[in-house]
Amino acid sequence: MPDTGGSQSLLRNNVNFPTFSDLPYENGVDPTYYVQGPYSFSPRQHWCFLGEIVGSYGLCRVLLRVKDKDGQVVTIGLYTDDRGRPLVPQIKEGHTVAVLYGEQHGFLDMTVGIRVEEPSIIRIIPCSLEQLLKASDEVAARKLNTQSICCGSCGKKENTSDNTHLRLCARCKQASYCGAVCQKKAWVDGHKTDCKALVWVQWFAARNWGVFNGYFNF
Ligand SMILES: [Zn+2]
Ligand SMILES: [Zn+2]
Incomplete structure (x- = not known):
């Protein structure tokens, strides 16, 4: 397992902050992310997907188009009871969406993305992905006193x-x-x-x- 602590800029770590293509598949048990427990599989560690909003659509529920650290554009679908309505005022192109424990999902319209069913695992962060990554570098550098x-x-x-x-x-x-x-x-x-x-x-x-x-x- 790669070293996830220490000198690295936290959000650039691709294990805990994976790109879409590194996320586990919804119906699989990727050993990077899951471990067999006594009764079922449980996460081995925490992870959070980050993507910058490039668009949004959807009439009956919020559907966001986001670009990940690799530049891949995917859909985040809000399948929560509130269908993502409370997020609407915060949706802005260029802002960043964070989704905890995201998994690769194939939507019915053949697009791939992340299906969110729980409002507490998604947040919109009011800055670009680049700004967020730069802030992560700064915090890491300050910790090491290199700045x-x-x-x-x-x-x-x-x-x-x-x-x-x-x-x-x-x-x-x-x-x-x-x-x-x-x-x-x-x-x-x-x-x-x-x-x-x-x-x-x-x-x-x-x-x-x-x-x-x-x-x-x-
Ligand atoms: Zn400040
Ligand atoms: Zn001054």
Whole structure:
């Protein structure tokens, strides 16, 4: 089994964050994902599919077209009791859909994709897949201290002799700034979206994806 922890950027790990073609088949028991227990098969580890919204359709239920890390476009069908209605206001092209424990499914119209039956396993993350992956790289680099900490806007480093004290963004606790002016500027320049991506990456990073003892929910 590949190493899933340590130095790697979490969301680029293709075992716990697989592309569509790596997802297990709905009616199979892929040994990468399942292990035989005393009564039935249970997940060996956790996994989450990520795809960026490229379109949506569907009259009686929400059907999303999403592009995965490989660029493959697949359908995510909402077969929940609410048919995905609560998600509608959040559906936006360029935003990212996360589906826990997704499996490859063949729909009746011959398209392939993921059939979602439980609302608690799907979320729409308000940033692009690229932004989310970049945020994952940043969090990994910061953990290793390979990135020296400097102002996210002007690049100044912490320096007591000229009274430069960096303070962390209160939301993501990842970006740091030398003062309110730089913080405001960075927010308008794009941290507003990056910040959400960083907060989500930390939600993922706070969980142990390699060991299964009960399902995760959003
Ligand atoms: Zn600054
Ligand atoms: Zn932030």
